[in-house]
Amino acid sequence: MRPIRYVALVVLLIASFVLSFAATPATSVKAQKQLTIGFAQTGSESGWRTAFTNAMKSAAEKESIKLLFSDGQQKQEVQIAALRSFVAQGVDAILLAPIVETGWDAVLKEAKDAKIPVFLVDRGVQVSDDSLYVTRVAADFAHEGRLAAAWLSTAVAGSKWVNGCNILEMQGTVGSSAALDRAKGFNEVLALFPTMKIVATQSGDFTRDGGKKVMEGFIQSQNGLKEICAIWAHNDDMLLGALEALKAGGIKTGKGGIFTISVDAVPDIFKAMADGDASATVELLPDLGPIAYQTVRDFLGGKEVQKRIVMPSPMWFPDTAADQYAKRSAAK
Numbered sequence: 067m068r069p070i071r072y073v074a075l076v077v078l079l080i081a082s083f084v085l086s087f088a089a090t091p092a093t094s095v096k097a098q099k100q101l102t103i104g105f106a107q108t109g110s111e112s113g114w115r116t117a118f119t120n121a122m123k124s125a126a127e128k129e130s131i132k133l134l135f136s137d138g139q140q141k142q143e144v145q146i147a148a149l150r151s152f153v154a155q156g157v158d159a160i161l162l163a164p165i166v167e168t169g170w171d172a173v174l175k176e177a178k179d180a181k182i183p184v185f186l187v188d189r190g191v192q193v194s195d196d197s198l199y200v201t202r203v204a205a206d207f208a209h210e211g212r213l214a215a216a217w218l219s220t221a222v223a224g225s226k227w228v229n230g231c232n233i234l235e236m237q238g239t240v241g242s243s244a245a246l247d248r249a250k251g252f253n254e255v256l257a258l259f260p261t262m263k264i265v266a267t268q269s270g271d272f273t274r275d276g277g278k279k280v281m282e283g284f285i286q287s288q289n290g291l292k293e294i295c296a297i298w299a300h301n302d303d304m305l306l307g308a309l310e311a312l313k314a315g316g317i318k319t320g321k322g323g324i325f326t327i328s329v330d331a332v333p334d335i336f337k338a339m340a341d342g343d344a345s346a347t348v349e350l351l352p353d354l355g356p357i358a359y360q361t362v363r364d365f366l367g368g369k370e371v372q373k374r375i376v377m378p379s380p381m382w383f384p385d386t387a388a389d390q391y392a393k394r395s396a397a398k
């Protein structure tokens with residue numbers, strides 16, 4: 067190679083090396099430094115919520131992320147105050163698990179104006195401008211409701227309730243996307259089966275206590291559940307609370323009794339299935355940390371991020387419940 071060509075090649079290589087750094091958005095530097103992320107959690111209403119909080123904290127620790135955690139205590143105003151505090155502290159990103167769907171526009175706009183990206187984890191929001199948040203990492207709650215109703219319709223088909231199935235529904239927190247979408251999905255599929263209908267519905271606020279109280283009321287108002295074929299609970303905790311009331315009232319559920327279907331797959335529902343007291347559950351995976359944090363890094367690094375990241379929703383039944391209970395309770 068002639069010297070002049072050699073010098074030109076070296077100059078070109080150096081120039082492209084320098085340019086490759088100049089072309090990298092400043093944000094990717096942020097993606098590589100130790101991140102500070104604010105996480106506004108709804109509270110600790112259920113076993114699933116606690117597992118989700120623990121998973122987010124331990125994934126942050128593994129990834130050396132400084133996680134500022136706020137417990138929303140089931141109050142939207144507490145979550146809004148947490149978001150404002152994260153903005154004031156100048157965090158790199160905010161994760162929000164919104165307690166209810168509406169009422170977020172103003173605070174999300176404040177975060178956007180401060181150039182702090184917000185990522186939804188778990189529940190969703192209804193906002194006038196979708197650019198107020200980057201993405202949502204969560205299962206599809208309407209799909210969970212559809213799965214629950216589809217399974218129930220098949221179970222009912224082979225039972226004494228084939229010509230008519232009265233269902234009791236225990237809803238989650240009023241106004242939460244988890245409650246709204248699960249109800250919507252369940253009702254969509256139920257509409258295909260004219261012999262199946264919800265005869266009473268009430269919110270148990272996603273808590274065991276709430277589920278127990280709602281079921282005590284249903285036992286009174288629904289003639290001791292003599293005409294009830296199934297209980298559809300928006301989460302396992304409400305069903306587990308309801309089972310206490312049902313046992314106290316001598317009412318059999320699960321194997322040989324009223325069908326039950328709920329969501330979350332917390333360890334105790336596997337125990338209830340193994341004991342023959344519950345029929346099925348749709349799993350809501352609590353381990354959103356690794357994917358949520360990777361998405362934050364991708365976004366800060368200038369990569370394109372999908373507007374919705376959907377987690378799978380496996381279903382579980384009594385046949386594997388004893389094994390699953392042993393595994394999951396040991397891992398708790």
Ligand code: AHR
Pocket residue numbers: 111112113114115188189244272300301302303329330350
């Ligand atoms: O938003 C998800 C729901 O919230 C879970 O199914 C429930 O257990 C929790 O409280």
